[in-house]
Amino acid sequence: MLLENLFWFSLEGCPSTHTRVEVRGAVSKEVPTRPLAAMPASSFVLSRWQLWSTALEMIAANPILGVGPDNFRLLYGPYAGLEIWDKSYHSNNLYLEFFVCTGLLGGSLFFWLLWRLLWILRRQWKLASHQTLPHALGVSASISAILVHGFFDYFLEFIPMYLMIWSSLGLAVAALRLEEE
Secondary structure, eight states, rough: OOOSSSOGGGGOOOOOOOOOOOSSSSSOOOOOSSSSOOOOOOOOOOOOHHHHHHHHHHHHHHHTOSSSSTTTHHHHHHTTTSSSTTTTTOSHHHHHHHHHHHHHHHHHHHHHHHHHHHHHHHHHHOOTTTTHHHHHHHHHHHHHHHHHHTTTTTTSHHHHHHHHHHHHHHHHHHHHHHOOO
């Protein structure tokens, strides 16, 4: 029933189900010395460029409100010309994912938030003293890494990323308030 490193049935378009089984007998100590066959490539692996162009098509088709939060992965298949697709894929671009899922309305609000954040960072740098300069540098580096990484990945599906991002934003705002006082 299970041989590691061969393939996932779900990636080959086979629906999953649950079956009750009872396994009896001694446990085999034999381990294959090599895989029986190479793991086949999934039939619907898309490149980053294909995901991005699919995201742009989805934005064009749903411009105002988008397709709904976290729905890129559930709906991109037909836009990419696929009958079966991996529903764990995202657009591999934070900014495109925002516009696909929330449309021009949500994407514009997201960019407004980024603009406000950059305004806060700029103001923090202007007010930074010798003592707070390392803090300003650290917060700016953290937020810069998030923004640059967002061009090549969508990472808001992971709770630790949310915590890191909101912590960085909170530190930026707190540092500005300290400098202004």
